[in-house]
Amino acid sequence: MTEEAPKSSDFIREIITEDLKTGKYDRRIHTRFPPEPNGYLHMGHAKSICLNFGIAGDFSGKCNLRFDDTNPEKEEQEYVNSIIDSVRWLGFDFGPEPLYASDYFDVMYHAAEYLITAGHAYVDSQTAEEMRENRGTLTSPGKDSPFRGRSADENLRLFREMRDGRHPDASMVLRAKIDMASPNINMRDPAIYRIKHAEHHRTGSIWCIYPMYTYAHPIEDAIEKITHSICTLEFEDQRPFYDWLLERLAEGGLLQRPLPRQIEFARLNLSYTVLSKRKLIQLVTEGHVRGWDDPRMPTISGIRRRGYTPEAVRNFCERIGVAKRDSMVDLSLLEFCIREDLNKRAPRVMAVLRPLRMVITNYPEDQEEELDAINNPEDPAAGSRKVPFSRVLYIERDDFQENPPKQFFRLAPGREVRLRYAYYITCERVVKNEQTGEVVELHCTYDPKTRGGDSPDGRKVKATLHWVSAKHALRAEARLYDTLFITPEPGEESGDFRKDINADSLTVLDPVHVEPSLEGSVPGSTYQFERMGYFCVDPDTTRGKLAFNRTVTLKDTWAKIQKAQK
């Protein structure tokens, strides 16, 4: 079988294609996505997930979901659950169960004993401060620890005592013995095992020593026979150690070749948002948002609740590409992707967000009729539905102006417009609150001959308005979201991203009036509110009241004109 080059390629897929050609890994491709369960997954992880699982798919390989759970103090089962959920939601299959680094603790421990025996590791009894001082600086070499010369026997004895709980946290640490003068600080005898008398979410209190990421990760990859270990740029300096460790272990016969290869790519940055676990956790704990799945959050659970689809996210990840240069992706691309997807699949409905009452004065008081409305012009198979019409309606407040500027061609006094799928109407009278001058109601007349929205005499109107029948409308709540931050790079100026938080990122509209066909909509279902945007039903919905999240607005030419005029 000949491997076909994938359609969308990148430097990583090129490396893989080459490895396949040379038979380096016996024509086998195996990647992994290795999150630490210490937070919720976000869009940056989505990029990595799509890359790793995408490559597995492209090259008929496999991709493991593996929890990198080597630090019990920060990890929780709740995070494990949410991560599993997010990966599945994105549409990727890792089999019935994920894998866990903690399942390899025994192997890692024995590998450490081997390293000690072979003279490649030693127990250091320096304090953390002493270790830091002796590490040197970026420009000056480090100094050997006074404990560096301990015999293998003593090291082994001490390491076992560490394992057996005979020493308190931070009293000693196992270090790889490499070169304290290396220009690469990561090679200056990095710590590989530390003492932590902490309960692990999976191994409980079996262990009181835990491997460091630096040490654990290469071994995890090797155990799983990963071929290409793909990670982000900040691990680039770590690669020499990754290779060093695996080589030592292979030499000792603890691992078999071919060894996995680490490849680094640039992490995702998205304008007007933050993508770092530390910052996201802060947004949650400090109450800037309502939780990890707040629809304003760039977490997978957040965008999901916001109404994004897995298809849109995957498409986004494909469009942003993969490279090694630092970059900042425009939020507009993400929005484009979700509009593109929802345009094809979201049923259209009419909903009035900011209602203005309209009375059709020449429409009989007790008359009602049902008008045909198309469910999705992009999808003929979606069919049509009936929408009730009556004498009193709601239209959008923004669709009327008493003194319209030249480019405004919606409703105004004396002007005729179309009510979508209904009739042509003409504004005859504007009713105002005498005190405030606020427009409270419009009196209009309709042309019965235009039923359905077409004029037999061929006369044109410049605007079509959405509406709902007041009597039939369902009252609902709508949550409109704006970016969580007011600057493209939050915190860039001040150094504190919280200073750039958008105070108006959430607008709750209540009540909004939606057409009765929405009755009984279930959480997660998505609609296009015609002319307003894409909305999805929030889990907060109760039997009596629908709650909607605005996923994204429609492209709005009129808003653009208004903005340009300011």
Place this chain on the structure above:
RNA sequence: UGGGGAGUCGUCCAAUGGCAGGACGGUAGACUCUGGAUCUGCUUAUAGGGGUUCGAAUCCUCUCUCCCCAGCCA
């Protein structure tokens, strides 16, 4: 001032010695019972200098700028 990376339209990604291209954005228009969608046009880039070559974004060289590394975090 050590080491490791990276510099191509406003943004993201291509071009692997042979016409710098695509997408998003922006903009102008066509069409339209969503100021939506769709379609069309336009817009703008190889960090800088020197060199090799018939020919350089690509190779060599010098310079500049940006990012990462001094956790018993990952």
